[in-house]
Amino acid sequence: MLPEGTQKEQIVVDLEPGSEWRFESEADENIAIRVLSHEPVFINSEELPLATWYPIHRYTKGAIYSPTQARVEVTSLPASQYTSTSTIHPQLLNVHLALERTRLLARRYLLSSITNAEGIQRGPRVMVMGPPSSGKTTIVKNLVNLALSSGMGWTVGVGGLDPSSPSNLIPGTLSLSTPSHPIPTHHLAHPFGSPPTSTPSNTLSADIPTIGWWLGGLEPSNKNAEVWKALVDRMGQEWNKRCETDKTALASGLIMDTSSAFTNPLLATKKDDPKARYTLVSQAVDAFDIDTILVIGHEKLHIDLSRLPSLQSKGVNVVRIPKSGGVVDLDDQARELVHSFQIRSYFYGEPPLPIEISNLMGKMVGIDGSLNPYSFQIGWETLVVLRVGEENSAPSSALPLGSSRTLSPTRLTRVDPSGPAHVVRLLNTVLAIVDIKPEDRIKSDKKPKIEEVKTEGEEIEGQEEEEEEEDMEEVPFVEEIGTREVLGFIVITAIDAQKKKYTILSPSPGKLPSTVAIAGSIEWVDSA
Numbered sequence: 001m002l003p004e005g006t007q008k009e010q011i012v013v014d015l016e017p018g019s020e021w022r023f024e025s026e027a028d029e030n031i032a033i034r035v036l037s038h039e040p041v042f043i044n045s046e047e048l049p050l051a052t053w054y055p056i057h058r059y060t061k062g063a064i065y066s067p068t069q070a071r072v073e074v075t076s077l078p079a080s081q082y083t084s085t086s087t088i089h090p091q092l093l094n095v096h097l098a099l100e101r102t103r104l105l106a107r108r109y110l111l112s113s114i115t116n117a118e119g120i121q122r123g124p125r126v127m128v129m130g131p132p133s134s135g136k137t138t139i140v141k142n143l144v145n146l147a148l149s150s151g152m153g154w155t156v157g158v159g160g161l162d163p164s165s166p167s168n169l170i171p172g173t174l175s176l177s178t179p180s181h182p183i184p185t186h187h188l189a190h191p192f193g194s195p196p197t198s199t200p201s202n203t204l205s206a207d208i209p210t211i212g213w214w215l216g217g218l219e220p221s222n223k224n225a226e227v228w229k230a231l232v233d234r235m236g237q238e239w240n241k242r243c244e245t246d247k248t249a250l251a252s253g254l255i256m257d258t259s260s261a262f263t264n265p266l267l268a269t270k271k272d273d274p275k276a277r278y279t280l281v282s283q284a285v286d287a288f289d290i291d292t293i294l295v296i297g298h299e300k301l302h303i304d305l306s307r308l309p310s311l312q313s314k315g316v317n318v319v320r321i322p323k324s325g326g327v328v329d330l331d332d333q334a335r336e337l338v339h340s341f342q343i344r345s346y347f348y349g350e351p352p353l354p355i356e357i358s359n360l361m362g363k364m365v366g367i368d369g370s371l372n373p374y375s376f377q378i379g380w381e382t383l384v385v386l387r388v389g390e391e392n393s394a395p396s397s398a399l400p401l402g403s404s405r406t407l408s409p410t411r412l413t414r415v416d417p418s419g420p421a422h423v424v425r426l427l428n429t430v431l432a433i434v435d436i437k438p439e440d441r442i443k444s445d446k447k448p449k450i451e452e453v454k455t456e457g458e459e460i461e462g463q464e465e466e467e468e469e470e471d472m473e474e475v476p477f478v479e480e481i482g483t484r485e486v487l488g489f490i491v492i493t494a495i496d497a498q499k500k501k502y503t504i505l506s507p508s509p510g511k512l513p514s515t516v517a518i519a520g521s522i523e524w525v526d527s528a
């Protein structure tokens, strides 16, 4: 706080027409921005409100774009900041206008049966591809925000096929969300807004309905390719189901972020079809009926995809757009930090406004509230922890000579916490909770013990008295539950091997919606 009577010097950034002010805020740099002039100014195509402070939390990287001459005030200048007139906004606007035209024609067809020369009957379905740190997420966000700001009432679907930068859930998840208002860029936790499950309703970013599917890893690989395919198929079915009943969603279309692993032509190529290329790209195109692929920068990828027979036969339009000069190359440490932030804000809600910003004079945009996560103990036998996929089964070399594996690639393995290796592996593990219906149970003599979870850290009644030891190896559920949409996430924060109990962190109090959880390779330790 400044001593009374001292006037803090006003810091003003003047923006030339068509320029952007780029910033990278560091660990101790929380800033706020407000627009002083009457011309519109945008952050990732979300218009900043006039004369209202817009907070930007530490570690955020981004750019403020102004199509005309404009002035913004900042509370302090981050160490790394500059203005540039080389922006890709005009190209993004061109792409947006083409998509908007498709949406309008689709809506006329769907609502009034007015046909068009091109035979457009539904909105655009776009997939954005590019190498790591090429600006994929930023471009998706801009295109979504441009559509949501158009005043046409679109409800564009946002597909997250990049589990390392999940649209608005936890790293390791594939997601589908349908925002109805422009998505803000005030912190790096949720690039596409916060899921309603983790944040109370508010005025700025939350309340974005989101469905998630758990890969449990940060990218598709040859090892998890079959699980990935099953998840993507399910996502595609979900999207198509929605479009069958919701004409606005069908006309609004879908914009999809993808993993940078998609740029690897040999990803998921199998020995029995060695010539197959971009297998997972073709599969995603099929699952979502994608009609346009935007390739950022990468010339070879653009040519490869333009010539790919599976895409050519479907008439997929492959368009190359330039990479923004402002995109920041994120190293492993920065990525880990983002993941940790994302998981933390899933449980604790949006970070509170830093003191240096919350004390500002003048209007401030509405911000999300924090959450009160909840910790409790649950018995090993009560919480059934499973893993999905071949990765978790014994290596082929361990099989008897001459025999080959006939196991399903999406098979379930139950984690037996009594094995010392498992206990160590489960500590700090993020688990996805899956819904179990009565018909998912495989009938067996020994029934799985699925209990109600008691809250407030109480003992789970009756557990100690249980005489018959359950077979911890047995998976009492159909395989399909492993690739089902998830209900939420928990973290195992401690393990008591003597009492055979896990301590669990859950985003909200009350009993768990299900006691069947899927583990992956995502871990989290709260270091905030």
Ligand SMILES: Nc1ncnc2c1ncn2[C@@H]1O[C@H](COP(=O)(O)OP(=O)(O)OP(=O)(O)O)[C@@H](O)[C@H]1O
Pocket: 020, 022, 023, 060, 061, 062, 063, 130, 131, 132, 133, 134, 135, 136, 137, 138, 139, 162, 164, 165, 258, 259, 260, 324, 325, 326, 327, 328, 329, 330
């Ligand atoms: N024009 C810009 N000015 C400043 N920063 C930018 C600009 N465009 C993107 N960034 C920042 O660069 C970083 C990387 O961009 P982004 O996350 O969009 O890339 P990506 O290709 O999706 O990355 P990933 O490899 O994680 O999938 C992000 O922090 C983003 O905010």
